[in-house]
Amino acid sequence: MPGPLQYFIWFSCTLLEVAVLVCAYRRQAIRQYFLLNLYISCEVVASVARFEILHHYGLLSFNYVYFYYYSDALLTILLFLALSSLFSQVFGELNAGRYVQFGALFLLSATALFSFAVVQQSSAKLLSHFVFELSQNLYFVGVVLTYILWAAILKLRETRTRLIQIVLSLGIYFSLYAANYALRNLYPSMESVFNSLNPLIGCFLPFAWAYAFWRIPDEARLEPSRLAVIR
Amino acid sequence: MSKKITVVAALLVLVGAMGLKTVVAGDNNSSDVTVMANGGAPTPPSPWKRNGGAPTPPSPWKKNGGAPTPPSPWK
Numbered sequence A: 001m002p003g004p005l006q007y008f009i010w011f012s013c014t015l016l017e018v019a020v021l022v023c024a025y026r027r028q029a030i031r032q033y034f035l036l037n038l039y040i041s042c043e044v045v046a047s048v049a050r051f052e053i054l055h056h057y058g059l060l061s062f063n064y065v066y067f068y069y070y071s072d073a074l075l076t077i078l079l080f081l082a083l084s085s086l087f088s089q090v091f092g093e094l095n096a097g098r099y100v101q102f103g104a105l106f107l108l109s110a111t112a113l114f115s116f117a118v119v120q121q122s123s124a125k126l127l128s129h130f131v132f133e134l135s136q137n138l139y140f141v142g143v144v145l146t147y148i149l150w151a152a153i154l155k156l157r158e159t160r161t162r163l164i165q166i167v168l169s170l171g172i173y174f175s176l177y178a179a180n181y182a183l184r185n186l187y188p189s190m191e192s193v194f195n196s197l198n199p200l201i202g203c204f205l206p207f208a209w210a211y212a213f214w215r216i217p218d219e220a221r222l223e224p225s226r227l228a229v230i231r
Numbered sequence B: 001m002s003k004k005i006t007v008v009a010a011l012l013v014l015v016g017a018m019g020l021k022t023v024v025a026g027d028n029n030s031s032d033v034t035v036m037a038n039g040g041a042p043t044p045p046s047p048w049k050r051n052g053g054a055p056t057p058p059s060p061w062k063k064n065g066g067a068p069t070p071p072s073p074w075k
Helices: A004-026 A034-057 A062-090 A097-119 A126-155 A161-186 A188-202 A204-215 B003-025
Strands: none
Touching: A004 A034, A004 A188, A004 A204, A034 A062, A034 A204, A062 A097, A062 A126, A062 A161, A097 A126, A097 B003, A126 A161, A126 B003, A161 A188, A161 A204, A161 B003, A188 A204
16 A cells, blocks of 8 residues: 555645646636646546545555556546647647647547557457557657647747646656656666656646646736747 | 648657657566556556566456466467
């Protein structure tokens, strides 16, 4: 079973997620960032359900392992959709929203097909392996998409401060997980140390988004000169 | 911007993402280490973990009966 520190981090993370929803509601940003808020809402629900299952069955139980990995796959899909909604906002002025939606759906389908192709010949429990593989692959697709969105924000000289803050924090969040994943692969003997960092990194995104909704008004704009220029 | 360009861009993103995954995974089998990117819940041990000295948790994919598992036909 997890120790008191792990429970504290988990509880803090869930509180930060609730804070995101409260701040978004207070700033009337629920509708504008609907998919982001839907993702955070599902995070809260998943957190509570995971706690219930962990409390009843334990960390090593099939119930917790199955629920953890299946819920993580659903949350990753939701995070992917939230990311595509940020693309729609950034490219909205170019009237490219239709193409962004089509691209997001196509990319989701292609990733699912690729994941299925990877697992279909090597797995007896096809669905479970597929869900796990899809979650992992979709995560790396999210990493690449976030970097592309960063570049687009610089190139298009996006000035909406809150949107920039949300995208930047998402990029840092993905990068932290990718770095942690790489370090765990580089130093397998220290896997337990890097594993224990996972929940801590998980707190970063709700903290950054709560800050963005709470402190940065929707009408705030960055001066164009403060953005790097890419020619 | 056409749908063809969108499809090509999406495929490039997928190729880039899988390339990044391969690079980041290094020499290890990527299924040994998992990326879990949602929330602060403690990560359960990966059911595919094969390296290290820690006791392996029961795999949820093999839980039918108590008979000894025969050797894999692929080895």
